Amino acid sequence: MERTQSASNGDASEYGGKVEVLSPEDLSELLAAGTKEVHEKAENTQFVKDFLRGQIRKELFKLGAVALYYTYTAMEEEIERNKEHPYFAPLYFPQELHRHEALGRDLEYFYGPSWQSDISCSPATQLYVDRIHQIGEEDPVLLVAHAYTRYMGDLSGGQVLKKVAQRALKLPPTGEGLEFYQFEAVHSPKAFKQLYRSRMNELEVDVETKKKIVAEAVKAFQFNMEVFNELDEIGKSIQEEVLDAGMPVHGAGGDISKCPYYATKTAARGGTEYACQVAMAVLRHPTGQVLFAAWVAVLAGLAAWYLM
Amino acid sequence: MVDVETDATHPEPMVNEDEPLLSNLDLFLFSLIAGLVIYWFMSRKKPEPIPEFKKLDTPTATSTRETSFIEKMKKTGKNIIVFYGSQTGTAEEFANRLSKDAQRYGMKGMAADPEEYDMAELSRLSEIENSLAIFCMATYGEGDPTDNAQDFYDWLQENDEEDLSGVNFTVFGLGNKTYEHYNAMGTYVDKRLEELGATRIFDLGMGDDDSNLEDDFVSWREQFWPAVCEHFGVEALGDDSSIRQYELKEHTDLNMNKVYTGEIGRIKSFENQKPPFDSKNPFLATVTVNRKLNKAGGRHLMHLELDITGSKIRYESGDHVAVFPTNDTALVTKLGQILDVDLDTVISLNNLDEESNKKHPFPCPTSYRTALTHYLDITHPPRTNVLYELAQYASDPQDQENMRKMASSSAEGKALYQSWVLDACRNILAILEDMPSLRPPMDHLCELLPRLQARYYSIASSSKIHPNSIHICAVVVEYETKTGRLHNGVATNWLKNKMVDNSHKSTVPMYIRKSQFRLPFKSTNPVVMVGPGTGIAPFVGFIQERGWLKEQGKEVGETVMFFGCRHKNEDFIYQEELEEAEKKEVLTKLHVAFSRDQEQKVYVQHLLRNNKEDIWRLVHSQNAHIYICGDAKNMAKDVQVAFYEIAEELGGLTRTQATDYIKKLMTKGRYSQDVWS
Numbered sequence: 001m002e003r004t005q006s007a008s009n010g011d012a013s014e015y016g017g018k019v020e021v022l023s024p025e026d027l028s029e030l031l032a033a034g035t036k037e038v039h040e041k042a043e044n045t046q047f048v049k050d051f052l053r054g055q056i057r058k059e060l061f062k063l064g065a066v067a068l069y070y071t072y073t074a075m076e077e078e079i080e081r082n083k084e085h086p087y088f089a090p091l092y093f094p095q096e097l098h099r100h101e102a103l104g105r106d107l108e109y110f111y112g113p114s115w116q117s118d119i120s121c122s123p124a125t126q127l128y129v130d131r132i133h134q135i136g137e138e139d140p141v142l143l144v145a146h147a148y149t150r151y152m153g154d155l156s157g158g159q160v161l162k163k164v165a166q167r168a169l170k171l172p173p174t175g176e177g178l179e180f181y182q183f184e185a186v187h188s189p190k191a192f193k194q195l196y197r198s199r200m201n202e203l204e205v206d207v208e209t210k211k212k213i214v215a216e217a218v219k220a221f222q223f224n225m226e227v228f229n230e231l232d233e234i235g236k237s238i239q240e241e242v243l244d245a246g247m248p249v250h251g252a253g254g255d256i257s258k259c260p261y262y263a264t265k266t267a268a269r270g271g272t273e274y275a276c277q278v279a280m281a282v283l284r285h286p287t288g289q290v291l292f293a294a295w296v297a298v299l300a301g302l303a304a305w306y307l308m
Numbered sequence: 309m310v311d312v313e314t315d316a317t318h319p320e321p322m323v324n325e326d327e328p329l330l331s332n333l334d335l336f337l338f339s340l341i342a343g344l345v346i347y348w349f350m351s352r353k354k355p356e357p358i359p360e361f362k363k364l365d366t367p368t369a370t371s372t373r374e375t376s377f378i379e380k381m382k383k384t385g386k387n388i389i390v391f392y393g394s395q396t397g398t399a400e401e402f403a404n405r406l407s408k409d410a411q412r413y414g415m416k417g418m419a420a421d422p423e424e425y426d427m428a429e430l431s432r433l434s435e436i437e438n439s440l441a442i443f444c445m446a447t448y449g450e451g452d453p454t455d456n457a458q459d460f461y462d463w464l465q466e467n468d469e470e471d472l473s474g475v476n477f478t479v480f481g482l483g484n485k486t487y488e489h490y491n492a493m494g495t496y497v498d499k500r501l502e503e504l505g506a507t508r509i510f511d512l513g514m515g516d517d518d519s520n521l522e523d524d525f526v527s528w529r530e531q532f533w534p535a536v537c538e539h540f541g542v543e544a545l546g547d548d549s550s551i552r553q554y555e556l557k558e559h560t561d562l563n564m565n566k567v568y569t570g571e572i573g574r575i576k577s578f579e580n581q582k583p584p585f586d587s588k589n590p591f592l593a594t595v596t597v598n599r600k601l602n603k604a605g606g607r608h609l610m611h612l613e614l615d616i617t618g619s620k621i622r623y624e625s626g627d628h629v630a631v632f633p634t635n636d637t638a639l640v641t642k643l644g645q646i647l648d649v650d651l652d653t654v655i656s657l658n659n660l661d662e663e664s665n666k667k668h669p670f671p672c673p674t675s676y677r678t679a680l681t682h683y684l685d686i687t688h689p690p691r692t693n694v695l696y697e698l699a700q701y702a703s704d705p706q707d708q709e710n711m712r713k714m715a716s717s718s719a720e721g722k723a724l725y726q727s728w729v730l731d732a733c734r735n736i737l738a739i740l741e742d743m744p745s746l747r748p749p750m751d752h753l754c755e756l757l758p759r760l761q762a763r764y765y766s767i768a769s770s771s772k773i774h775p776n777s778i779h780i781c782a783v784v785v786e787y788e789t790k791t792g793r794l795h796n797g798v799a800t801n802w803l804k805n806k807m808v809d810n811s812h813k814s815t816v817p818m819y820i821r822k823s824q825f826r827l828p829f830k831s832t833n834p835v836v837m838v839g840p841g842t843g844i845a846p847f848v849g850f851i852q853e854r855g856w857l858k859e860q861g862k863e864v865g866e867t868v869m870f871f872g873c874r875h876k877n878e879d880f881i882y883q884e885e886l887e888e889a890e891k892k893e894v895l896t897k898l899h900v901a902f903s904r905d906q907e908q909k910v911y912v913q914h915l916l917r918n919n920k921e922d923i924w925r926l927v928h929s930q931n932a933h934i935y936i937c938g939d940a941k942n943m944a945k946d947v948q949v950a951f952y953e954i955a956e957e958l959g960g961l962t963r964t965q966a967t968d969y970i971k972k973l974m975t976k977g978r979y980s981q982d983v984w985s
Contacts, residue, residue, distance in 0.1 A: 028976055053455070054397070090829035096822060160396055167397030190486065190518065191824035191980075198933070198977025202829045297343025304339065305332065 027210050028197035031148055034214035038221040047228035047235075051161065054168040060235050061169055062110045067125040067227050068180060069103040074129040075146055076100050078136025087141040090199040095185045096192065097151050102179040109177045124230040128223035135216070141209055144200060145216035149224070152196065154181070155189040377425040378432045381418065387438050388417035391427075393445040393457030393493060398517075399482050402525055403444045409529070413537050423456040427463055430506075434474030438540045440509060441475060445497050446482040451489025461493070464500050472506035476539070480513035480528060482521060490516075510535040530693035534715040554657035556751040559673050562654055568674040570682040572632060575671075578817070583620045587762070590632055590817035591619045595806040596777065598814075605878040608784040609842065611768070612803060614816055617776040625770040625849030626825035626982070629778050630762040632817040633799035635687065639737060640680045646740050649750040651677035657755055669755055676750055684757040687798050689729045690736055694756045701752075704745035711746070733789035742791070763799035764821060766937060766982055768845040770852035778818070781845040781881070825935065825982045831857045834865040834932040836923060838947055840872030840901070840912050841879075843938020846982055848882055850935075855894040866926060867894060872901040872912040897922070912943070913950040923951075924958040933978050940983035951979075 024030075042048065050056060076098050082088040107115045121129065135142040162181035171177045186192045205213070374380045377389060388410045392403035403419040410417030415438070433439045448454045453461040479501070481494015491514045498512040513528030515521040536542075559567075571577045573588035585591040597613035614629070623629075644651040656672035670683035680686060696715035702708040714725035728734065736757065740746060769779035784804050785797025806814040827835065827850055835854075837847045847869060858864045869886065873879045880900065889895040899915045916923060926932035934951070936944055948970065955966035973979040 026976060052395075163396035163398060167400075185822050186824075187821060188824065194975060194977035194980070195824040195826060196977070197975065199829055201976060202833070294343055296346055297339040300342055301339035 025207060025210065027144075027200045027203060027205070027213065030210055030214050031145075031200070031217055035149070035217050035221060038218050042221050042225050042228070045225055045228045045232075047232045052164060054164055056165065056168050057235065057238065058169050059238055060231055061165060062107075063122070063234060064227075064231055065103060065106050065110065065180065066119045067122060067231070069100065069107055069119070070121045070125050070129050071132070071150070071227075072098075072103055073100045074132040074136075075143075075150065078132055078140070078143055079147065081136055082140040082143060085140050087203060087205070088143055090202045091144055091147060091196065093196075096183065097147075097186075099154070099180055102182065105179050106177050122227070122230055124223075124226040128227065131219070131223065141203075141205060142213060142216040144203065145213045146220045148196075148200065149217050149220040152193060155183065155186065155193055159189070375424070375426050376429055377420055378429050378435060380425075381436055381439070384416075384418065386416045386418045387436055388415050388440045388442065389433075390417060390419045390442040390444060391422045391460075392419060393422065393443070393454040393460070395446055395448050395454040395456075398521065399444040399446040399454070402480065402482070403442070406442055406444070406529065409533060413533055414542055415536075415540075421456055422460040423458075427460045428467075430475060431470065431472050433476075438542070439476060440536065441477045443477065443479045443494075443497050443501075444482065445479060445493045447484075447487075447489060447491055447493040451487075451492030453493050457493070461496075464497065464504075467504075470504050472501060472504040475501070475506040476509050477501050477506050478508065478510045478513075478532065478536075480515065480525065482515045482517065484517040486518045490514075509539050527691070530691060531715070534692065534696050534712070535718075538712075538716045538718065552752065552755065553660060554669060554751075554755050555660055557656045557658060557673075559654040559656065562673060566673065567654055568671040569678055570634070571671060572817070573671075581619075585619055585621055586819050587630065587821075590630075590819045591616065591621060592815040593619070593778070593818050595808055595814040595816060598804075598806055598808050601781070601881040602879040603877060605874065607879070608786075608804060609879060609881055610780075610782055610784065610804060611881075612780040612782075612806065613769075613774075614778045614780070614818060615776060616778055621820055622775075623767060623771050623778065623820045624822075625767065625772075625827065625853050626846050627767050627823050628764040628821045629767050629780060630764050630819050630821050631799060631803070632682075632762050633760070633802040634681050635684075635760070635798060636796065636801065637681065639686060640677060643680060643686065643737055643740075644676065644750075646737065647747060647750050647753070649676060651675065651680070655679075655751065657751060670759060676754070679754050683760055684754060685760045686737065686757060687735050687795070688758070689734055690739065690757070692725060694736075695725075695729075697756055698746065698748050698753070701748035702743065702746040704743075707743050707745045711743075732791050733793075733795050734791065735795075738789075738791060738793060760798070766823075766825070766845040768848040770849045770856060772856040773852045778820075779848070781842050781848065783842050823982065825937075825980055827853060828933050830865075831862045832865045834867070834926050834930050835935065836868045836870070836926060836932050837935045837937075838870045838912055838916070839935075839937040840870075840943060841938055842881075843936075843943070843983075844871055844882060846937050847935070848885065851886075851889050851895060855889060855892065858892075858894055864894070866896040866930075866932070868897045868899075868922075868926070869895055870899045870901075870912045870915055872903060872915075874902065874904045876900075876902045876905055911946065913946045916947065916950040917953065920954045920958060924954055927973075928959065931978070933980070934973065935980050935982070937982040938984075940981075940985045944981060944983045 076094075079088065079092065079094070079098075083092045083094075104115075107119065111118045132143075132146055135146075158181050162178050165171065165181075166173070166178060169177070175182060183189065183192075374383075381387070381389060388407065390403040390407045392399040394400040394403075400419070400421075407417035407419045430441065433441055445457065446454050479494050479498040481491040481498075483491030483494065494512060494514060498508070502508055510532050513524070513532070515524035515528075566575070568575055569578075572590055577589055578592055581592060582589070583591075593614035593616050595612060596615045597611065599611050601609040601611050640651070652675050654673050654675050656674075657668055657670075658672070659667050670679055674683070692715040695711045699708050699711035699715070702711055710724065713721040714729065715721065729739070732738075734742065736753070765780045765782055767778055768781040769777060780803070782800055782803060784800040785795075786801070787795055789795050803816070806816060808814065825846060831854070835850070837850060839845070839847045851867065851869070854864050854867050871886070873881065880902075886895065886898055890898045897919075899912075899919065901910045901912050901915050903909050903911055927934065936947055938944070951970050952963060952966040955961055955969050956963060959966065959969065961969060970979060
């Protein structure tokens with residue numbers, strides 16, 4: 001994830017009142033400042049923290065790609081619709097930025113040729129998608145908030161996520177499954193982000209609208225966090241081998257009859273075999289031996305008493 | 309009763325018809341004793357069950373989990389250990405590659421995660437002969453260690469009395485220059501190990517992920533291994549067996565349709581051109597114009613126009629055109645002669661590592677001639693790893709020693725390489741000519757030489773005016789080297805020789821690389837362009853575009869150009885176009901510096917200072933975008949300083965504040981640079 005984005009923020013007093021602050025109303029700066037807190041929150045969700053440590057299960061990664069597919073398809077649809085709109089035109093960079101085709105190729109890699117019929121839009125993603133369509137149709141000036149939140153992020157931390165995923169999921173070095181993270185038409189992410197910021201600042205919007213855009217960007221982060229949390233919940237219910245499996249439970253010369261799981265399995269099967277297993281297990285235990293000996297003694301005593 | 313006394317003291321069981329054999333108490337006591345006896349016997353026979361339970365509690369204490377890396381190295385015969393501090397797996401991958409490299413030099417390496425081993429054992433490394441600890445350390449976050457290196461970092465910090473004498477080490481750091489604490493971890497480990505008495509075998513390597521981490525790693529690694537070999541007095545696996553990555557196969561009766569003749573990707577892609585065109589599938593553009601731009605002077609500045617009709621290629625002013633040049637035929641022929649090889653032999657070089665994705669070093673099968681002409685770089689001075697690998701083919705022992713020395717990290721070796729190869733600009737042919745005993749086989753040479761790279765030029769036209777033509781402005785590189793040889797720039801000479809002829813078409817394989825160097829979206833936004841020499845290229849396009857916008861009836865903001873050249877009468881390139889634009893008021897102001905037309909040098913930065921009020925007004929109050937294009941090393945820096953000075957003077961700022969001001973303009977995309985070295 002990107003850390004500090006811009007150089008130090010000067011304020012009027014530092015300049016001794018001779019030069020005014022460098023346009024604090026620049027949209028790019030308002031967005032960076034206004035989303036700083038929610039950006040940190042997103043970084044610290046369990047899903048993202050696990051991901052950065054390489055603890056991401058393939059099933060969840062695939063579902064994540066599906067969510068991204070629906071999100072970007074919706075966003076890029078609305079961008080196409082509004083490409084001439086004065087509130088979006090300066091930011092129209094389809095060749096450089098658009099992801100839905102790359103995501104389609106990734107999904108084909110993960111789900112096979114019939115991927116489109118195999119996937120569906122999750123509830124959290126649907127909320128996000130609906131919002132994007134809503135603003136694309138009703139209030140396109142807010143579209144920049146969503147584009148900023150996703151694309152700038154992809155060009156920054158996205159590169160780190162790619163490497164993590166490649167290693168954790170053992171994906172091929174030729175890039176299949178990770179085309180989403182590859183911006184083929186962007187030679188320098190740093191230079192592109194600078195260009196994008198200059199274009200955002202060229203939008204002719206008043207202070208009130210800028211505030212609205214910042215608020216919408218915060219919402220965009222929240223929509224993303226909802227998707228992360230949803231994935232996290234799904235993760236808890238998936239029965240799958242944990243990727244970083246430690247010691248084998250039965251290997252290395254362990255005695256299988258000592259294993260409680262094995263015992264449970266055999267009990268389920270029933271039969272005298274199980275009773276014998278239990279008996280043998282009891283006899284190996286020292287307390288069991290004492291009890292057995294005492295039991296023998298009591299029996300012997302009772303027998304003798306009875307006989308007499 | 310005589311037995312009464314005996315009965316009382318010894319209650320032996322006596323058969324008595326009146327009394328039971330055993331009383332209840334007797335029976336109870338008997339069974340209790342019997343039970344205790346049984347218990348005692350059983351516990352004697354099986355003592356193991358207790359320890360077995362204990363074993364399950366500490367599963368790591370088995371022989372498969374060795375926490376001593378020293379023991380592991382001794383057991384597996386390794387003398388090199390590569391520790392990695394890795395978060396995303398890159399440092400780990402580098403560590404794996406380094407450990408594999410070791411065997412090429414007759415040594416054995418292993419990669420190790422510092423979290424899994426007891427790093428306090430580091431001082432014991434001297435127990436192993438010719439041992440070396442390499443550290444691949446990535447920096448994470450705010451100059452922090454990666455998670456798996458945290459404990460090692462803490463240990464390093466806390467133990468001042470640790471004595472690591474006898475421990476050989478090297479560090480390669482993985483970082484990113486866009487972050488403030490660039491390579492903090494690598495730098496720290498390198499410094500700290502030395503402080504604790506360890507011996508540094510080779511310089512700290514610093515990889516920059518913002519630029520090209522892989523390249524940084526490979527370059528460092530190429531120098532590193534020769535240094536290691538020298539330090540241990542180890543020769544690379546004998547003189548007879550060379551460490552080849554590829555295996556030569558000569559083809560005798562191959563169908564010419566299957567042989568590459570210069571294509572970059574798909575075979576026959578130059579004959580059957582199919583869009584989309586990109587770096588793997590370039591378009592063969594016809595050269596329609598090739599004229600000299602300067603009127604006089606020793607240099608040759610040129611303007612070329614490439615026809616892209618029918619290619620479906622689109623571009624915007626500010627983009628770069630990439631061209632795939634070929635080497636000079638005379639140079640190629642001489643290489644064939646000096647190594648006594650039939651250049652038309654058709655060959656393939658096949659990777660010995662079958663699992664590698666890279667099957668061949670360049671498109672195969674092909675001829676030596678094609679490889680040396682189209683695919684390999686034969687003009688840049690060879691890198692040290694090439695010298696090291698070729699050394700074995702020098703029959704003169706002194707030559708061989710010198711080659712190896714130049715590849716080593718010794719001060720003497722580095723100096724020799726610097727003077728004999730770099731300063732003298734010796735390319736591979738020059739080295740072969742000046743070292744007659746050095747005669748490597750052609751195929752090994754082809755394996756070692758780097759790939760011929762595409763060259764990028766800032767496009768000097770606007771697609772609004774020239775949608776089907778891409779213009780290039782370049783200066784031919786040619787100079788005499790210290791050895792009296794003529795060094796010619798590969799691409800510029802190749803372009804210069806592209807004749808425009810009715811009888812024969814000259815083509816240039818090209819593609820567009822999108823740049824982020826763009827005019828503002830709004831035509832009313834003022835622009836300040838600084839582009840001396842061939843740096844004017846993208847601005848020719850910008851000015852054409854602003855002119856076109858004006859013709860379309862759009863309101864166009866101030867357009868200011870700062871140009872510089874040597875002499876007004878010699879190399880004032882595009883003079884007519886610029887003066888025309890000024891007349892039409894497309895160019896609001898044209899400032900030109902003629903550096904050598906007077907006694908003192910006058911450059912663009914002097915003109916910037918002379919016009920500081922204008923500039924400050926445009927930049928500070930009118931939101932102007934600033935563009936710099938041309939030489940990176942000197943001009944770009946000097947111009948930036950000029951802007952700092954203007955901001956200081958007219959903005960009442962300190963130097964630090966002025967620097968911040970300009971840096972902020974860069975972040976917000978209002979100060980862009982398209983510069984080259």
